[in-house]
Amino acid sequence: MAGERHPDVILMDxxxxxxxxxxxxxxxxxxxxxxxxxxxxxxDDQEYIYQGIRAGAVGYLLKDAEVEDMLAAVRSAFRGEAVYKTGLAAQALSRVAGSGFAIPGTDPDSILLEPLTDREREILQEMAYGLRNDQIARKLVISEGTVKSHVHRILQKFGCEDRTQAVVMALRNGIVQ
Structure with missing residues (x-):
């Protein structure tokens, strides 16, 4: 049916x-x-979330979500935002980060509005591992303000509104592992 209708968003059981x-x-x-x-x-199963991300899904919702949350998820997906609103989503995203998969036949940097610097790639990798700004700052021995500046530039280069969306795009395209 999707092949016939070419939908923008699919809510897939x-x-x-x-x-x-x-x-x-x-x-x-x-x-x-x-x-x-x-x-x-x-x-709310980490394996399902992991497999869904690997399959190319941009979101994961539980069936008992409120109708408003489902509508918001469909709208967010339509805008290209990631929607992982379950307790195990961060763990699954970290697992994907370690698997190093990419969408076949794509140039990873082609999704960027501007190339990432080495430091931005390093910070993006730490974001993919689920680290917060303060944790990244401690790990890389830089200030939290510097991390925030890099995160802001990363979001701009991906054309994203939030960290999760940038990380999912980076993971799906093999920019980080």
Whole structure:
């Protein structure tokens, strides 16, 4: 159906009769890479989140989410924002960061408005590991203000509004591992 209708956003159930939502997401992302997929499930399961990210989903919601939250997630996905609003999402994002996958056939830097500096890549990698600004500052022995400046520039270069969106884009495109 997605091939016929070319939707902007798909709210995809993980549990489906003929194939899983993860398998369907993989097929759709190969054929319609501009479509945004938000995985919907009853389980806050790190493995589902991990597989969904790897399949190209931009979000993950629980079925018991409020209707307003689901609508907001669809709108956010449409704008290109990441939507990972479950307790295990940060752990799954960190796991993806360590797996080093990329979308085949893409130039990782082609999604950037301007190339990242070495320091920005370093900070982006730490963001992918789930570190906060103060933790990154301590680890890299720089001020928290400097980290904030770099994060701001990273978001500008990705054309993103938030850290999660930048990290998901970087992970999906192999910019960080």
């Amino acid at each position: 993980i549990q489906m009769p003929r194939m899983s939502g993860i398998e369907a997401a993989q097929i759709i992302m190969k054929r319609l890479p501009e479509t945004k997929i938000v995985i919907l499930t009853t389980f």
